[in-house]
Amino acid sequence: MYISLKKPDGIKSVKLKITCGNNRIPLLVLSPESGAKDAPGVLWIHGGGYITGMKEMVYMSRAVDLVKKFGAIVVSVGYRLAITNPYPAALDDCYAALLWMKEHARELNIRTDQLMVGGESAGGGLCAAVCMKARDSGDVKIAFQMPLYPMIDNFDTDSSADNHGRIWNTRRNHFGWKMYLRKSAKRKVSPYAAPAGQNDYSNLPPCYTFVGDGEPFYAETIAYTDNLKAAGVEAECDVYPTNIHAFDMLYPGLDASKAAIAGFNEHFRHAAEHYFAG
Numbered sequence: 001m002y003i004s005l006k007k008p009d010g011i012k013s014v015k016l017k018i019t020c021g022n023n024r025i026p027l028l029v030l031s032p033e034s035g036a037k038d039a040p041g042v043l044w045i046h047g048g049g050y051i052t053g054m055k056e057m058v059y060m061s062r063a064v065d066l067v068k069k070f071g072a073i074v075v076s077v078g079y080r081l082a083i084t085n086p087y088p089a090a091l092d093d094c095y096a097a098l099l100w101m102k103e104h105a106r107e108l109n110i111r112t113d114q115l116m117v118g119g120e121s122a123g124g125g126l127c128a129a130v131c132m133k134a135r136d137s138g139d140v141k142i143a144f145q146m147p148l149y150p151m152i153d154n155f156d157t158d159s160s161a162d163n164h165g166r167i168w169n170t171r172r173n174h175f176g177w178k179m180y181l182r183k184s185a186k187r188k189v190s191p192y193a194a195p196a197g198q199n200d201y202s203n204l205p206p207c208y209t210f211v212g213d214g215e216p217f218y219a220e221t222i223a224y225t226d227n228l229k230a231a232g233v234e235a236e237c238d239v240y241p242t243n244i245h246a247f248d249m250l251y252p253g254l255d256a257s258k259a260a261i262a263g264f265n266e267h268f269r270h271a272a273e274h275y276f277a278g
Contacts, residue, residue, distance in 0.1 A: 204231070
């Protein structure tokens with residue numbers, strides 16, 4: 001297993017805080033050391049089952065390549081965790097960070113028509129929820145979404161029920177949802193809380209994701225992209241043979257991880273060249 005929260009070479013990082021109501025939200029802004037202009041702006045949301053994690057996890061995520069290889073500006077948000085702050089705290093923080101990116105696009109050197117959102121696991125779930133809220137509110141138009149192996153369904157699926165995969169499993173999944181939704185953990189809730197409950201997938205941003213076929217979130221990830229495609233939204237999901245959740249981050253040397261990383265980068269390259277939301 002490979003875990004490093006150290007800033008990679010070739011990247012400049014700036015820490016700051018923004019205000020959301022009575023809360024101060026920490027952000028980590030990553031940019032190429034060589035500078036950027038008119039770059040895609042990516043809100044990246046860390047994983048951790050809604051109950052753990054930190055904004056510095058961006059350093060071990062797919063977002064690093066977006067900065068180093070494609071010159072993107074990435075904003076990693078340190079949202080409030082569900083152990084002490086259940087839904088909607090995390091979503092509110094992430095959405096506030098997205099609005100801040102829009103408002104400060106010129107200072108950040110990002111394009112207002114290429115605001116994108118991505119994240120892994122619970123961060124993928126928040127990515128999907130942020131995209132839904134942005135569509136419904138009309139506050140900001142998102143050009144592309146990257147919810148990697150997202151945690152989006154608070155009910156058991158064919159793959160999350162009785163799952164004994166590595167890193168994440170049924171028991172941990174139940175606990176994460178219980179903390180995030182509290183008494184509503186096994187009830188139908190707003191799609192902003194559990195995006196798998198969405199009934200209208202139209203006009204959401206184009207989507208790319210990937211997932212392992214033996215991990216808990218396999219079924220809900222497939223269902224999410226299938227629902228997007230059925231609604232006429234461009235969406236694609238690559239599947240890799242592994243039961244290791246977040247395999248690309250924790251075991252980047254695996255063949256499946258190398259393939260997933262290469263595929264993700266190629267899909268982002270395509271998005272940066274073709275997806276714009278004015």
